[in-house]
Amino acid sequence: MSYLKSTFRHPESPKNDLGYTQANYEGALSTLCAGCGHDSISNSIINACYELSLEPHKIAKMSGIGCSSKTPAYFLSNSHGFNSVHGRMPSVTTGANMGNRDLTYIGVSGDGDTASIGMGQFMHLVRRNLNMVYIVMNNGVYGLTKGQDSATADVGSSSKKGVPNMYEPMDLCELAISLGSGYVARSFSGDKDQLVPLIKGAIKHNGFALIDVVSPCVTFNNNPQSTKSYEWVRDHKEATGTFDLVPEEQEITVQNPDQINESITLHDGTKINLHRQPDSLDITCRESVLSALEEAKQNKQVLTGLLHLNTDSNSTHDILNTCDTPLNRLTEEDLCPGSDALEALNQSLR
Amino acid sequence: MSYLKSTFRHPESPKNDLGYTQANYEGALSTLCAGCGHDSISNSIINACYELSLEPHKIAKMSGIGCSSKTPAYFLSNSHGFNSVHGRMPSVTTGANMGNRDLTYIGVSGDGDTASIGMGQFMHLVRRNLNMVYIVMNNGVYGLTKGQDSATADVGSSSKKGVPNMYEPMDLCELAISLGSGYVARSFSGDKDQLVPLIKGAIKHNGFALIDVVSPCVTFNNNPQSTKSYEWVRDHKEATGTFDLVPEEQEITVQNPDQINESITLHDGTKINLHRQPDSLDITCRESVLSALEEAKQNKQVLTGLLHLNTDSNSTHDILNTCDTPLNRLTEEDLCPGSDALEALNQSLR
Amino acid sequence: MPTVNHPRIEAVNDFVIRFANVNGTGSASANNMFSKAVFRMGVPVSPKNIFPSNIQGLPTWFEVRVTEKGYLGSRGDVDFVVAINGQTLKQDYETLMPGGYFLYDSTKALPRDFKRDDIFEIGIPLTQMCIDNYTNPRQRQLFKNIIYVGALAYLFNMEFEVLTGMVKDQFAKKEKLIAPNIGALELGYNYAKEHFTEVCGLRVERRDNVGDSIMIDGNSATGLGAVYGGATFAGWYPITPSTSVVEAFEKYANKFRKDEQGKNKFAILQAEDELSAMGMAIGGNWNGARSFTATSGPGLSLMSEFLGLAYFAEIPIVLIDVQRSGPSTGMPTRTQQSDVISAAYASHGDTKQVLLIPCDPAECFEMTSAAFDVADRLQTPVIVLSDLDLGMNDHVSRPLKWDDDRKYDRGKVLTAEDLDNMQERWGRYKDVDGDGIGYRTYPGTHPTKGSYFTRGSSHDDYAAYTEDSSVYEANMERLVKKWETAKDVAPRPQIKYRDKDSKVAAIFFGTSAQASYEALDGLQEEGTKINTCRIKSFPFHPDIGKFIEEHDTIFVIEQNRDAQMRTLLINEFNTGTEKLRSILNIDGMPIRARRIKRKIERMLAGENVSPFTTVNSSAQEVEA
């Protein structure tokens, strides 16, 4: 069991714009293994929501089944959560989002939950461009069921069991990009500095945002032969660049404006300022990103950071032309055509 | 109802190496709509098997549910066929292949059957590199259930119903390539000259071979606004090149050897001689093929022909190190460890 | 015309006509026109479309029962055949009742081996007439159907203006099609008049027997019920015969549910499969937006895991299951009532699901709209069990009614205010009212109160994960209590006593009802009074138990092989194994009144007969 929070809190903890302290974004005590990467990601989610000053109750936490899918219990206890069934978080989240477009949906899943049993739902979720943040806590193994192979394990990687994987891995970022997702990122549970802004950007993005986070399973897949171990990822991580997220209301004050290669405005006015090396990846071009991913794979690198950004896409509600009022707030008056309309209809059926 | 075969047959029909006429490869009368693209594909399958002189009973015809999935009844009536449930042909074929590695597996599916309900199974089938031919009869619509949207419909394309599709299409070839399939092709039901050799090559390939065949649905999706109509495809088709398939035993006699850009030897010694224009696509490089597909999409072209070829991959049985004898031929003697071994085991459990 | 050695069938407003066509040739709309014309003459009618699982070129039949008395179920037997399909000509010829009429396309003579001398052949050279009158091949195909409808109008002595009126209605927006269609009707009418005067003993005469009834298919009524019931979201996956439920929902929602900016006050997503469709419905309802899905057998099986989640996490859902012939893909375009057990006990573990079972379009409408109330009230899945016969065929039905004073029952939902006013600690699954139902909150209700964690794993009153045996057990028993509550919430059975003292009864449900009532009417005329109980929902109301107690012999009439409803009855009431006797129909056709009647007669006479109605006997005689 690992402990996400210390029991002692300073009375003067800093507060965000809503007057909430970080504690207001925390959850129950984690029951994951001590050192599990998933707990760090939970912490990053807490930080991101705190820093963005989101109302906790306007967030919905969605998940499937797995160690990773348990984590929503360990953050944001003032948010409603839904721990559904294995691999089916996408459809439940889709329904939830259809029912209330005004919440922020943070879906958490595992690599087994997404890339195996959930693959079909995942692909179609991306295709519909549902407005949500989808975080894969990717440890390349089945944690909760004790160490079976996962479809994201790299060729040649082996878990504690010791049998190297021989099947082609599913690269969820590549898939999401080729299915038109406008916000695709990869990160590492151990790299909070990179992860927190990525989560914040994903929340602000209108449409489907994927963050595939390599998150070592200390119990079953943290051996040196595993490409999802702490050691391996630290040694092979390569970042696309960094970025700032500048909320609509705030002045742009960047330390080194020369480094800003591009500034992209999101749906709600928030800006993303990208900082990257000259000649590095153009993350707005999906073709070049796909090539870069393929290349990194061949070089045994884990390309992290924001991999692809395209703010110009219609989310599901846009496509469906749904009304602005969340559907769950419509009342009888809005919904029921009434007896006269029915009688007219009867008449047409005679 | 369309008629695949004429009732009159010349007694002197040509015979293949096995002494079979084309009639030996035919099936029952088709019950599809007259003009349905699927019937043409059935014919191409018949031709390919006839020309390759395959033993019909050494072929297994697998399918899911849909108009497309009905076709196995309309070809190769001397082969066993399995019309399973909607979207699940991949798993049934996987099991069948595990049970008997010596048959040739020809799977037929529709775009609904594969890209919607079957997406998860499809992806994992590709990933496992199961040795089989997977033909998608892709009409961009649900034929059998009367015209609903399919996930392969292009953005902006509309079927007879008249509502343009707004969701990102699933490009099955792109997916298969990025999941490591070594033989990926796209064709058009109306282009038998291209399709028959593609099927022959796919059969000869060791590992997973995908052929995505645009196959117009004359009843629900053959209107001019559809990018899966006869008209549209004829006008927007672009080929990667052509190729000959040269069986191991045969001498290489090519009409114009200058045109051969490359000659690739398959698993069983058969050669594929690729003919293509200078500067055209290098189909052996998966990165460049993916780019070409993305580009064609943007130019509203349908890139057809053999899109990707890589003979250097392990099929499922290779990975599993299964014995050469098909598992279904092993007998008690091969399988049962017997009473002595059991008694030794008992002893270790005391 | 050859002499016929059999008296002709004579009837006014009481006969069965069967059209044998090829699908994809436009026959359905012509046949519908005929059936609707009868209806507009004030005579109840019952059309059944018997179509193949295929798009074009295979045999399809359309059976129309003209029924002055308003028996809307299937009767059995055919009095008149319109045989347009060469593939089935022989079969259609053979199945006609002695004394019946055989209308065929006489452009080609009937084959030699067609030599029944007990039926009346009516040859009309339809193809030739089309060749003579039309040049366009598609017209030749379409008008062939209209011509025979015209001929029928003469043969049955129907009001020709009713038919021309229908043509005018149908082509109101394509006026130039009106004249040629009326022309085709006249061609047929005149040909029949010229060649077949006084041949036909069947008549359709104007009556005033349909009142304010309407004609509508069950699925349309269901879709409309979802609109009226306040459904705002449907996630679905196409499957015959449920597809038209969501299509109807879409049609009516588009009509009634646009806001001022022309935006939709509803959302529909075609899911990638049924698992996803059910997941979507769960998500929407979790958020408090009334959401539903529709499917048929294979989809129901695929939804099984999710149904267990909804049961255990207590999420309201409405699922419309339009049953077809199973198992597996079975006969996808044939009817059956064979998902009863899979629906009632859907999912692994100890689960029970609420079922509502409509028997006609009006009930499809009412029960679907009610289903959302029941689901919200009980916080559990509600499955509306319809079937292909009900869903896809037009039925004469009482008109649809809506009480504008009716308010949706959203069940126990706490608002922010409620939460602020609470004294006690709130627990999502706490049974404070003793009915087994807790209070829920929608996500986003209150900044600091009311959040909880929904899960399919074992949980305590506060929705927290638990592996504590007694907490788990108490929760499971609370669900049993809720099941008890459901008995009062779900629609009551319709119990009718023909004779308070009779010890013989019948129990049926859904589309088995109409034919059953008719069969029992027939028996009553012969002096056998059988009381009836039509089940409308599961769990069963205690009245059904009482009804079973009161009788000694109870026929349970259903359209499946394994007597599935009977199984539920004996399970739930723990009684009746000896007296509940099955009458089953599994051939994929709507159950027929004449067969039910004959079966009951034989069973009451003490014959030892198989519960099935046809096999082994169908060969011997032209059975009802």
Next chain:
Amino acid sequence: MPTVNHPRIEAVNDFVIRFANVNGTGSASANNMFSKAVFRMGVPVSPKNIFPSNIQGLPTWFEVRVTEKGYLGSRGDVDFVVAINGQTLKQDYETLMPGGYFLYDSTKALPRDFKRDDIFEIGIPLTQMCIDNYTNPRQRQLFKNIIYVGALAYLFNMEFEVLTGMVKDQFAKKEKLIAPNIGALELGYNYAKEHFTEVCGLRVERRDNVGDSIMIDGNSATGLGAVYGGATFAGWYPITPSTSVVEAFEKYANKFRKDEQGKNKFAILQAEDELSAMGMAIGGNWNGARSFTATSGPGLSLMSEFLGLAYFAEIPIVLIDVQRSGPSTGMPTRTQQSDVISAAYASHGDTKQVLLIPCDPAECFEMTSAAFDVADRLQTPVIVLSDLDLGMNDHVSRPLKWDDDRKYDRGKVLTAEDLDNMQERWGRYKDVDGDGIGYRTYPGTHPTKGSYFTRGSSHDDYAAYTEDSSVYEANMERLVKKWETAKDVAPRPQIKYRDKDSKVAAIFFGTSAQASYEALDGLQEEGTKINTCRIKSFPFHPDIGKFIEEHDTIFVIEQNRDAQMRTLLINEFNTGTEKLRSILNIDGMPIRARRIKRKIERMLAGENVSPFTTVNSSAQEVEA
């Protein structure tokens, strides 16, 4: 030591000890060592691992019943607690029986509010001893467990050499671990000897009561059964508690099934989900390679559509369902027998599936290997219904046996020769033998004969698609005939008469059997003789019907809420609603003998008690 106002529990070879640990700390192997040591002293033992759905850091218990008489079910009540987990210390303290023993880590004193005066406290400073003796933190954690085992050896007066022997066996390949482990055992032994002489009234004495028994978990025996039964292919998806079935298959297949080139005479694929796993099993069996899959509740639900296909297309499959507590995700690491109905009637439409129900590891082995024969013979899915208790716990079991003369029964399969010799036209689904089972061919058998088209849609005798009502119906009735055949093919029930004249009986199955036999033995000692029928398969053999007829009161004992087996019984036999009385256990723990006994006593005394065993009463008394 404080004075205790209660006589101490005294027993030789008959007590229950419960270890309370934290998971992930290596306690399971120490506890197993204790339990196996008892076994090696010739005394039957029954260990139950009660673990959380989590990997590390949560409470876990290990209950060992020492049972000279060989009652291997759960008894109920705890005589001795080893309390190593601070999180559950209080709870473990409370649940101990009066007169029992409480062994705890006395490095820290027990909290103030631990003041029972009816139990014996045995404080051993385990943590301190580890700190004193070991430096490495992992060693400190692991040896803590070994130390208390050593202490128990003293307290129960066990043969110390048995324990040291076990250490030597266990570390045969890591020899340098032997000495420190033995050292830890001695530490504990000596400490107890020094401080707690004559404190404990419980003893383990050598006996010769285990004969040639073995200790094995059900899943290992099942996996081994699949190897012996000739399974060559497994497609599966991980899920507790079934995962170890395929792991065992893999282990034994690797051991026994390599060919000369070191290649595998088997294949295993981890599928992407359960739908796929079942599809794979279907494909393999279709091709004639014996294939199987294993799952638990959620997977069973997901396989529902495919099970209908296999039923209707008549494809043999073996499915191992290791049941856990439902519904939905439920309590994934707790046991139950609650998939009975979902398994028996899996899939939409009219379907019935064959079940085999083992009650111990030997039967897991036998029934799994037999399942392949039954499936091939009947050409239908066969579901082996195991459960978590049976599958994941070690059980003392008679040794596994194999008759080398036994030949696999591959059912009705035609070879090329058969096909060449046939006179009549072959039809895949033709019932030539009158048992409802046709002859199949494997793909690739013959160049021109024997090919057919397998489908889930309606088909005729020749496997051709049909929508013909009577053909469909005849096929469905043939499947009923096959169901009759199944009654003779599946294992017969085990019926035991304690008194031929007794009118009281009990029916149970699977893991409910052991505790039931024990409870009934107890009742017999008190003069109540209850005859028993242990169900081993579904469909039921007619003997079970006869058994029901012979008795007036029949207790049906099962581990689910809805009396699912009872439901099947009254459905299939159409009788017994009044006399079949349920005894149910749903708390996720193996059903306990003492509770069954008490329940039956009260029911026979005419008390009106709920079928559930704990809720509402557990609070009042320390119930069995």
